[in-house]
Amino acid sequence: MAQRGLYGVVDDFDEFVAGNLEQLLRTAYLITWDAGEAEDLVQECLLKVARRWPRVRGMPQPRAYARRILVNLALDDGRGRARRRGELDGGAAVVDGPARDLLVRLETRAELLDALARLTPRQRAVLVLRYFDDLTEAQTAEVLGCSPGTVKSNASRGLARLREVLAPIPNPTREL
Amino acid sequence: MPDQLEQSLREALSQRAAQLDPDSIARLRAIDYHPRRRRIRKLPAIGALGATGLAAAVAAIVTLGSSAAPAFAGWQSTPSTPAPGQLAQAAQACGQDLGSPVLTDSRGPYTASIYADSTTSDLCLSGNGVSMSSSSTSAAPASVAAGQIQPGGSGTRDSAGNALTLVDGRTGAAVTAVTIERSDGSSVQATVANGWYLAWWPGTVAATNAEITTASGTSTVAFPSTPALPAPACPSGAHCAAGYSFGSGSGSGTSSIGGSGSGSGGSGAPPAGQSTTAVHAGSASSAQY
Numbered sequence: 339m340a341q342r343g344l345y346g347v348v349d350d351f352d353e354f355v356a357g358n359l360e361q362l363l364r365t366a367y368l369i370t371w372d373a374g375e376a377e378d379l380v381q382e383c384l385l386k387v388a389r390r391w392p393r394v395r396g397m398p399q400p401r402a403y404a405r406r407i408l409v410n411l412a413l414d415d416g417r418g419r420a421r422r423r424g425e426l427d428g429g430a431a432v433v434d435g436p437a438r439d440l441l442v443r444l445e446t447r448a449e450l451l452d453a454l455a456r457l458t459p460r461q462r463a464v465l466v467l468r469y470f471d472d473l474t475e476a477q478t479a480e481v482l483g484c485s486p487g488t489v490k491s492n493a494s495r496g497l498a499r500l501r502e503v504l505a506p507i508p509n510p511t512r513e514l
Numbered sequence: 515m516p517d518q519l520e521q522s523l524r525e526a527l528s529q530r531a532a533q534l535d536p537d538s539i540a541r542l543r544a545i546d547y548h549p550r551r552r553r554i555r556k557l558p559a560i561g562a563l564g565a566t567g568l569a570a571a572v573a574a575i576v577t578l579g580s581s582a583a584p585a586f587a588g589w590q591s592t593p594s595t596p597a598p599g600q601l602a603q604a605a606q607a608c609g610q611d612l613g614s615p616v617l618t619d620s621r622g623p624y625t626a627s628i629y630a631d632s633t634t635s636d637l638c639l640s641g642n643g644v645s646m647s648s649s650s651t652s653a654a655p656a657s658v659a660a661g662q663i664q665p666g667g668s669g670t671r672d673s674a675g676n677a678l679t680l681v682d683g684r685t686g687a688a689v690t691a692v693t694i695e696r697s698d699g700s701s702v703q704a705t706v707a708n709g710w711y712l713a714w715w716p717g718t719v720a721a722t723n724a725e726i727t728t729a730s731g732t733s734t735v736a737f738p739s740t741p742a743l744p745a746p747a748c749p750s751g752a753h754c755a756a757g758y759s760f761g762s763g764s765g766s767g768t769s770s771i772g773g774s775g776s777g778s779g780g781s782g783a784p785p786a787g788q789s790t791t792a793v794h795a796g797s798a799s800s801a802q803y
Contacts, residue, residue, distance in 0.1 A: 351547070351548065355543075355547060356543075359539065359542055359543060360539055363534065363538060363539060363542060364531040364534055367530075367531060367534050367538075368527055368530060368531055373534060373535055373538055376534075376538070377538050377541065377542060380542055381542060381545060381547075384542075384545075384547040385547050387547070388547040388548055450522055450523065450526040451526050451529070451530055454523075454526065454527075454530070465523060465527075466527060469520060469523045469524045469527055470524070470527040470528065470531065497517070497519055497520070497523070500519065500523070501519065
């Protein structure tokens with residue numbers, strides 16, 4: 339029996355999947371830092387979207403809705419996902435410091451990736467949505483269910499964490 | 515001017531994203547994410563469809579014809595013995611080349627059959643001039659614990675008000691009978707065979723519980739509440755039906771279209787060989803429509 343969509347001759351849900359699956363998967367991959375987990379998340383996300391498609395298809399941006407589900411799944415505290423992997427301790431972020439000075443010390447982009455891997459999924463989510471999905475602060479806030487101000491501060495904090503990891507400040511006393 | 519770190523971050527994220535295994539994308543593309551679907555069509559329409567018209571016609575939800583009156587006359591709440599030739603007519607009406615059904619449920623003049631393999635199940639209902647078919651695909655074989663069932667089903671209503679509700683799914687080992695309790699207090703006896711159960715009834719009365727019988731006794735499992743979905747867009751020239759489906763897993767993985775986990779393996783395939791039209795000793799009424 340042929341698979342057919344329930345809600346119309348042209349199955350626009352299939353078109354939605356075809357056009358968005360890859361980007362959703364890459365976003366999930368960057369947030370979770372784990373390919374298998376990302377696959378699970380995208381599958382669960384699309385199942386949820388499919389069940390709600392009659393309503394979702396009428397939304398201005400179904401993709402934004404799917405992304406919101408995906409990120410919420412990725413950050414769901416009850417899932418026991420990779421959030422514990424490589425979490426940094428919760429010290430206060432140092433936001434100041436010219437980035438270009440620090441970048442001088444970057445030897446390879448791999449260091450940046452290593453630093454990203456050490457962030458928590460929530461910290462990565464802000465950076466991924468802002469700098470990979472190219473969402474505005476307002477759009478990122480909508481996905482994460484928080485205010486734009488929170489996004490801005492979290493992004494700054496995430497960047498600061500990267501700077502910390504990439505360029506730890508030498509302790510002068512140890513150099514004596 | 516963008517921060518250099520921000521620019522490097524964009525490049526690093528893109529580089530990392532590009533490292534994603536293409537097989538991951540292929541695996542996800544291979545999955546059918548649709549919820550369980552039901553299509554209803556009037557039998558004469560099937561034969562009238564030409565090859566070029568088939569794709570468009572079957573994708574629309576062509577309703578039970580209003581000429582099929584009264585709707586579901588002769589339906590019974592307890593499975594019945596099929597009349598001579600009824601099963602053959604049902605197989606022909608379904609127009610499928612799916613082999614032998616794993617379950618056949620007869621209720622008066624109506625026959626419902628489930629055809630299934632490891633990941634796909636097809637349901638076909640025919641009789642008294644109407645036919646309905648559906649297809650459901652899961653990513654992995656459903657795993658159902660012994661003595662349990664997979665609660666799930668769907669409902670459909672046509673524009674003329676004719677509606678039917680189906681509950682079906684896999685059963686775990688040792689399940690010998692399933693009785694569906696409905697929200698109006700009545701019950702419908704399901705057919706149980708080869709690791710599957712199926713019951714259906716005219717109308718929109720919801721399934722609330724299933725009483726499961728095994729050799730060691732009975733147990734009860736609740737059905738998920740049925741969602742209310744808005745009517746879908748109707749293609750020009752077609753009669754359209756609104757439908758819904760429901761399953762057992764809201765957010766935790768299992769749904770009416772199967773588990774969402776990656777590669778669980780599905781070791782819970784029920785044993786073959788149970789091929790009974792189970793008759794429960796309970797109080798299933800004999801409502802007639």
